[in-house]
Amino acid sequence: QVHLVESGGGSVHPGGSLKLSCQVSGDFSNSLAMAWYRRAPGKQREVVAVVTPSETTYYPTAVKGRFTISRDNLNKMVYLQMNSLKSEDTAVYYCAAGRAIPPSDYWGQGTQVTVSS
DSSP states (O other), X not given: OEEEEEEOOEEEOTTOOEEEEEEEEESOOTTSEEEEEEEOTXXXXXXXXXXXXXXXXXXXXXXXXXXXXXXXXXXXXXXXXXXXXXXXXXXXXXXXXXXXXXXXXXEOOOEEEEEOO
16 A cells, blocks of 8 residues: 655745645555646646656646656655646645556545635
8 A cells, every 4th residue: 555645735826836745655666657636626637747667757738847746766755846837727736656657546635736816
């Protein structure tokens, strides 16, 4: 079993930055892919960043160039640096882990990100 706990959410103005963290515990393996998803009010959950075991990264067009995912296997952490935030980035952000790409076997509880003026 893998346990994920997100932190770092909050409220920022448009154009601002936030860094989300995901602490991984349990049966974590460096062979797991890691990802960040988000669910905005009234919308379906969508993936916003993926990092593979070999540290290849994937981003959808909506966040490419603004978001950066990284992983620290030694400390069992995954990060999401979010820059140039927009109001449409407002959502609950979830950390996920698993074998598939994007992964979806294990989930955190989510952290709220609100972007408003």
